Each structure stands twice: as structure tokens, then as C-alpha cells.
Amino acid sequence: MHGLHLTADLYGCQCDPALLTDETALAELCRQAVAGAGLSLVAQKYHPFPRWRGQPGGVTGACLLAESHLAVHTWPERGGVTLDVYVCNFSANNSPKAEALLDALLVAFAPAQQSTNRILRGSDEPQDNANELLLEWLNADCAYGFRATRRLETLRSAHQLLEVFDTPQWGRLLRIDGRYMTSERDEFFYHEPMAHAAALAHPAPRSALVLGGGDGGCSEELLKHPGLERLVLAELDAEVVRLARKHLHAIHRGAFEDARLALRIGDGLAYMEAQAADPQGERFDLIVLDLTDPDTPAHPLYGETALRVAGQLLAPGGALTLHIGSPVFQREQVARQLALLGRLFAHVRPFGLYVPLYGCYWGMACVSDTLDPLAVPAETIDERIRTRGIGALRYYNGAVHQAQFALPNFYRELLPGQGTPTC
Structure with a gap:
């Protein structure tokens, strides 16, 4: 069940206004973006909302993918869009395709501002927390991380939280209280x-x-x-x-x-x-x-x-x-x-x-x-x-x-x- 979940909140979109109000135009954009990313469209469903206080209503829609889903919601009164892309990586690594799909939609909606999130979901071996993303904050505004293939041991001693992982990049890695301490390869x-x-x-x-x-x-x-x-x-x-x-x-x-x-x-x-x-x-x-x-x-x-x-x-x-x-x-x-x-x-x-x-x-x-x-x-x-x-x-x-x-x-x-x- 492990996969990649991407979300994006878009503000001040400078795209064709029809993409925010016309379910047919929005559906065509999503269909093309899904195909361009190499993902498999199974079905689509869109719902337009009525006009509100003289302004066009938005559209909510979803693409059912063989790999999982794409969800889109628009707010034309503020030029806003929210995007939700999730792909399963059970039989193949579909993460690059998910990234390509989100990138294509970002380009199409042309937001003045955006906020995106990237979440690794699930695990091949849940008991080991395999494929989890390990993040450390350098300060309040900057973080970085590595993927772990297996959590070897986790314990809270009398003094601190201790974790040992196997990682593709660094081999075995020791983390204390959420901070990287040392690894085999570096x-x-x-x-x-x-x-x-x-x-x-x-x-x-x-x-x-x-x-x-x-x-x-x-x-x-x-x-x-x-x-x-x-x-x-x-x-x-x-x-x-x-x-x-x-x-x-x-x-x-x-x-x-x-x-x-x-x-x-x-x-x-x-x-x-x-x-x-x-x-x-x-x-x-x-x-x-x-x-x-x-x-x-x-x-x-x-x-x-x-x-x-x-x-x-x-x-x-x-x-x-x-x-x-x-x-x-x-x-x-x-x-x-x-x-x-x-x-x-x-x-x-x-x-x-x-x-x-x-x-x-x-x-x-x-x-x-x-x-x-x-x-x-x-x-x-x-x-x-x-x-x-x-x-x-x-x-x-x-x-x-x-x-x-x-x-x-x-x-x-x-x-x-x-x-x-x-x-």
C-alpha cells in the first residue's frame, strides 16, 4: 500500500478562467495531464457549483486512476485551486509520474502563490516502518531528509529517544531525539x-x-x-x-x-x-x-x-x-x-x-x-x-x-x- 501523496494549494491563478468554472474544460485539462504523466485514467467525475452572489461557481472533480486518484477543487472568486494526487507504488515506482502530473497542473493553473506538500504513505513492511522518510529540521524554516528501508531498533532510554535505520543512501544510521548522529557511509x-x-x-x-x-x-x-x-x-x-x-x-x-x-x-x-x-x-x-x-x-x-x-x-x-x-x-x-x-x-x-x-x-x-x-x-x-x-x-x-x-x-x-x- 505504500505510495506518494502530493497536495497543493494554489492562489491567484492566472490561467484561462474557464478552467476554474467549466467542468468540461477542467476535465479535458486533467485528462491530458494524466495521460502526459503516463498514468492510467479509469473514470472521471466533475460537479459544477451554481453561481454565488453574481459570481460563477467553482468545480469539484476527481479522476479515478489505476494507480490511485487525482482530486481538483476550484474557487474562481479568489482564483484558488486545491490539488490532491496519490499514487500507489506496490508493483512499480509511480512517484515520478505523480510529480509530473502535479507539475503539469501547476503550469496550467499558473498560480501567483502556491503551497505544496509531499507525504510518503504506507510501507512494504509496516512492522518495520520500511520506506519512511526521515526528516530533520536545521532550523525553524529548513528541513531535509533521507528514506529508510527498514527501522532496525527504536527505544526510549532514560535519557533520550534512540533509533537505528537501514537506509539506501547511508547504510545504517543512528538518530537521537530526531537528529542524525552518524551513519556507516559518511x-x-x-x-x-x-x-x-x-x-x-x-x-x-x-x-x-x-x-x-x-x-x-x-x-x-x-x-x-x-x-x-x-x-x-x-x-x-x-x-x-x-x-x-x-x-x-x-x-x-x-x-x-x-x-x-x-x-x-x-x-x-x-x-x-x-x-x-x-x-x-x-x-x-x-x-x-x-x-x-x-x-x-x-x-x-x-x-x-x-x-x-x-x-x-x-x-x-x-x-x-x-x-x-x-x-x-x-x-x-x-x-x-x-x-x-x-x-x-x-x-x-x-x-x-x-x-x-x-x-x-x-x-x-x-x-x-x-x-x-x-x-x-x-x-x-x-x-x-x-x-x-x-x-x-x-x-x-x-x-x-x-x-x-x-x-x-x-x-x-x-x-x-x-x-x-x-x-
Whole structure:
């Protein structure tokens, strides 16, 4: 029963007025549009309404299609039309034909304004929610999405809603509270820069702390450095780790079984505060805040208290990396985060890259009181990759390391002291 449902509300139509009042003209338009789209007309029925207060009445009509239906309603007094197209995709993919039918009618009615909606209906396998469209909102006005062929697991943990899907585009995909976190086929766009921006700038990292990152992706990248002796993964939600171990091996690649990795389940800020308060507490060459977005319940970990404590846990020469949101869609949030980092650390190096799963240009930052990643030449980065025997990098190299810190002007505007961000 799965299919595509399209609706459109048209205003100020500048078409031949007969299309809004004459059932014969409207029927002929619909017949031609259906045939042109390659759909199969079974029957048509139209009903004209009488004149109203001296004005022509509208028409309501429907086309019964072998693939499903087309419904049309007109309001000549306001030049309005509503359209409803639905096709079943049981035996064939009729979605392109539905799109073509709607496009033909939009051209014919020539609206001054229009509002359209696209809805995926039903599923081949309802128990798995197959073929559902997964949408995420970048801000109040912009969303994007991917089709899922199968929902592998859904659960609400003590902290958040967790979902794992199979998708045609990205393979297995993890979503938390309705937001994309990581996927099998694009994870390297995110995890490699998050891990290696600081790890390759550092001459000899031996210890690392990953806060969040329960999918294991950042840990797997950091563990590629042979000199790394210990990595603490502090994840709030044990269910994220369980789902990753069960479904996302292509992302963590067995990192949870590495003897150097110590898993700590619980409040990450509490863990950092305990280490900072203990004179014998651990200090780290690298800290990665691999968290959900700054406008989620993880928000306190992006705040001044958490970042000050994280700074206290950095060993001499150490650096911290975090993502800060999209400079395109979350400009004010990025500006606030950069301003806070600038007050806390001597070196703040924001960088940017395109993350396909996130659908946009994404912002990250590497901060430290002593280590400046931009001061490390591309040749040094490439040499460290070779001498450390780091293989299987799909994104990162010396040239990329340098290039990612070159900010476009709209991103530079968000730096402290650059004035109010403009759209």
C-alpha cells in the first residue's frame, strides 16, 4: 500500500478562467495531464457549483486512476485551486509520474502563490516502518531528509529517544531525539576531523578523553595513533553503546574491544569534575566533546563551567576539539560558542567542513592554551600520518588539515570582535 501523496494549494491563478468554472474544460485539462504523466485514467467525475452572489461557481472533480486518484477543487472568486494526487507504488515506482502530473497542473493553473506538500504513505513492511522518510529540521524554516528501508531498533532510554535505520543512501544510521548522529557511509566526514585535527597537531599524544561519542567513531579514529596508551570514553547513555555494538560495527570497528579503551557510563561533567578535584586525577593530551548538538540536553557541556573543567584536565600541550553547529543555519549559536571559547582558551581555531548526513556546512573548533593546530604545516601532518602508520583515512591529510581552518567570510563574521552576525 505504500505510495506518494502530493497536495497543493494554489492562489491567484492566472490561467484561462474557464478552467476554474467549466467542468468540461477542467476535465479535458486533467485528462491530458494524466495521460502526459503516463498514468492510467479509469473514470472521471466533475460537479459544477451554481453561481454565488453574481459570481460563477467553482468545480469539484476527481479522476479515478489505476494507480490511485487525482482530486481538483476550484474557487474562481479568489482564483484558488486545491490539488490532491496519490499514487500507489506496490508493483512499480509511480512517484515520478505523480510529480509530473502535479507539475503539469501547476503550469496550467499558473498560480501567483502556491503551497505544496509531499507525504510518503504506507510501507512494504509496516512492522518495520520500511520506506519512511526521515526528516530533520536545521532550523525553524529548513528541513531535509533521507528514506529508510527498514527501522532496525527504536527505544526510549532514560535519557533520550534512540533509533537505528537501514537506509539506501547511508547504510545504517543512528538518530537521537530526531537528529542524525552518524551513519556507516559518511561517518569519516565527521569523525576524522574531530579526532585528527588535534591528534595530528600534537607531537606525541598518549592519553585521550572522549565525552559522549557512544557510537565509538571518534574513539576508533584516535586509537589509530599507536602512541596512544589510554582512552577514556565517558558516555551518558549505556543504550547508545549497546546499539552501536549491535548495529554499528562499520563505525566503531571493534574499538570497544581495544584494551586501551576504558568505558565510563554516566554524567560526563561529573566525571571531569571528579578528575579535576583529585590531585592524582587523570590529565589528557586530547579531549573530544563528541556530543549531541548545543541546543539539546547536552547544552551544559558546552557551557562555561564544563569547558573550564575540561581545560583543567588538559595536559601541557594538550588540545580540545568540539563541534559548534552550522555557521549557515545556526549562526547566533556558533557566534556565542566561539565568544565563550575565546574567553577561556588562548588559541581558538574554528574550522568548517561539509558533513553529508547533516546536510550542510558544519562548524568545529580546536582550542588550547598552548597548541595551535594551524601552526603545524601540511608536510608535518602528512609525515606524522606516515610515521604513525595511520591508514584507512578517507578524508584527512595535510592539505585538508590546513585548508579546513581557512574560513569563508560569512564564518569569519561570527568570530569575536567581528560585529553582529548578518544573514
